[in-house]
Amino acid sequence: MIEFFDLEGYGMLLLKGTRLTLAVGVFSIVITLLLGLAAALCKLSRNKILSGLAEVYTTVIRGIPELVLILLVYYGGPTVIQDIAALWGKNLYIDLNPFVAGSVTIGFIYGAFATEVYRGAFLAVPKGELEAGRACGMSPFMTFRRIHLPQMCRFAIPGLGNVWMVLIKATALISIIQLPELMRSADVAARSTRKPFSCFFMASLLYLGITILSLAFQQWAERRADRGVRREAR
Amino acid sequence: MDIDVIIQTLPDFFDGAVITMKLTVISVTIGFFLALVVAVMRTSKKPYVWMPAYGFSFYFRGTPLLVQLFLIYYESGQFQDFLTDVGLWTYFREAWFCALLTLTLNTTAYSAEIFRGGIQGVSFGEIEAGRAYGMSGFKLYRRIILPSAIRIAWPAYTNEVVFLLQATSLVSIITLMDLTGVARVASARTFAFYELFLTIAVIYLVLVYGVIFIFKRIENRINAYLNLGIPEPWKCISI
Numbered sequence: 499m500i501e502f503f504d505l506e507g508y509g510m511l512l513l514k515g516t517r518l519t520l521a522v523g524v525f526s527i528v529i530t531l532l533l534g535l536a537a538a539l540c541k542l543s544r545n546k547i548l549s550g551l552a553e554v555y556t557t558v559i560r561g562i563p564e565l566v567l568i569l570l571v572y573y574g575g576p577t578v579i580q581d582i583a584a585l586w587g588k589n590l591y592i593d594l595n596p597f598v599a600g601s602v603t604i605g606f607i608y609g610a611f612a613t614e615v616y617r618g619a620f621l622a623v624p625k626g627e628l629e630a631g632r633a634c635g636m637s638p639f640m641t642f643r644r645i646h647l648p649q650m651c652r653f654a655i656p657g658l659g660n661v662w663m664v665l666i667k668a669t670a671l672i673s674i675i676q677l678p679e680l681m682r683s684a685d686v687a688a689r690s691t692r693k694p695f696s697c698f699f700m701a702s703l704l705y706l707g708i709t710i711l712s713l714a715f716q717q718w719a720e721r722r723a724d725r726g727v728r729r730e731a732r
Numbered sequence: 733m734d735i736d737v738i739i740q741t742l743p744d745f746f747d748g749a750v751i752t753m754k755l756t757v758i759s760v761t762i763g764f765f766l767a768l769v770v771a772v773m774r775t776s777k778k779p780y781v782w783m784p785a786y787g788f789s790f791y792f793r794g795t796p797l798l799v800q801l802f803l804i805y806y807e808s809g810q811f812q813d814f815l816t817d818v819g820l821w822t823y824f825r826e827a828w829f830c831a832l833l834t835l836t837l838n839t840t841a842y843s844a845e846i847f848r849g850g851i852q853g854v855s856f857g858e859i860e861a862g863r864a865y866g867m868s869g870f871k872l873y874r875r876i877i878l879p880s881a882i883r884i885a886w887p888a889y890t891n892e893v894v895f896l897l898q899a900t901s902l903v904s905i906i907t908l909m910d911l912t913g914v915a916r917v918a919s920a921r922t923f924a925f926y927e928l929f930l931t932i933a934v935i936y937l938v939l940v941y942g943v944i945f946i947f948k949r950i951e952n953r954i955n956a957y958l959n960l961g962i963p964e965p966w967k968c969i970s971i
Contacts (some may be wrong), residue, residue: 563898574926670796694806
């Protein structure tokens with residue numbers, strides 16, 4: 499049994515991979531949150547062009563597998579730019595950084611899911627609160643900044659927590675474009691130790707650990723966001 | 733843009749799409765029934781019944797599908813002697829079997845949680861009515877609880893099937909020639925990366941919205957009793 503969990507010194511590699519996985523996750527969730535917010539505002543705006551663009555974005559991105567989009571950006575991106583440069587007679591050679599390409603793509607994909615979460619949250623804020631803000635003499639932008647945005651967060655946290663949970667698991671796909679994150683490190687360790695089951699099982703436990711910590715954090719955040727809500731006495 | 737490459741690869745894409753759909757249909761069908769069993773176990777009050785079900789779905793929902801796929805596909809190497817003894821080695825040697833097993837277990841775990849929500853959403857009056865007719869145990873589940881639970885869970889289940897259809901693209905990593913696999917091999921040969929990947933992106937879009945269309949039709953059908961043209965005031969009672 500001990501032999502089963504002995505990774506022959508590759509344990510450190512897995513931990514380093516976990517660090518990189520978390521870095522990719524944080525980098526892409528920041529993109530996801532900002533892009534999702536922007537797209538949700540576009541979707542809710544009265545401007546037909548903006549809402550149409552946001553609609554196309556969420557519809558198309560949610561219908562294509564993550565792996566295909568990652569491959570499309572990482573391999574297809576440079577060739578598109580090279581082909582365009584060739585039209586002007588320039589000879590370009592571009593190599594994308596897997597970290598940037600991977601996390602930007604993941605952030606872009608999950609931005610589409612976050613858009614729907616934000617949209618629902620914006621619509622869930624009671625109209626009365628916004629009217630109250632206007633009645634106090636706040637300008638529309640001030641009402642948005644002081645009331646609509648903070649109140650929306652309370653409704654968005656459960657959905658965004660879900661998006662994060664799916665996103666951190668999707669970062670495993672970046673191993674396909676050779677970024678040495680957790681999954682790739684486990685693959686390297688599996689090849690050298692010839693104990694694939696032990697290595698991948700260890701990796702899966704590390705992912706599970708991230709999930710458990712995220713769940714705990716999400717519960718804390720939800721409780722904190724709800725602290726102003728009146729409930730019946732228990 | 734190299735249109736010729738796309739046209740030349742179209743027959744291969746067709747074969748790839750067939751494999752993608754086969755994987756989806758088989759694992760969704762098996763996963764549907766397994767998930768019902770796991771969901772019923774999850775709602776049990778006995779710890780030795782609900783705990784294994786909970787552990788199973790927690791593990792498969794908490795780890796990436798890619799890890800599960802590698803675990804099952806490469807694991808067999810470490811346990812080759814054992815698997816040969818049990819007579820399962822011939823199955824685990826095949827990428828096709830491993831992919832199908834992983835996808836089935838994965839979708840079972842996710843759907844089980846969805847169906848559990850459905851089972852808990854069945855109104856107690858329906859169960860009481862069933863009991864009053866003298867049904868109990870299996871018959872109560874088959875006739876009353878599960879049909880109602882599936883109706884409640886159907887929209888969320890549609891999402892899960894769409895995710896599974898997209899997740900099948902991962903099997904290209906363990907050498908299966910599904911849509912993504914075909915595009916990866918063809919693009920490595922021709923360097924027409926964005927043409928080929930954009931083409932399969934469009935094919936996936938069509939498949940995904942096709943699945944959504946079919947599942948919406950099923951949803952309308954299983955909820956047909958809600959739209960029988962009953963006068964409005966009575967409608968709210970039937971819901």
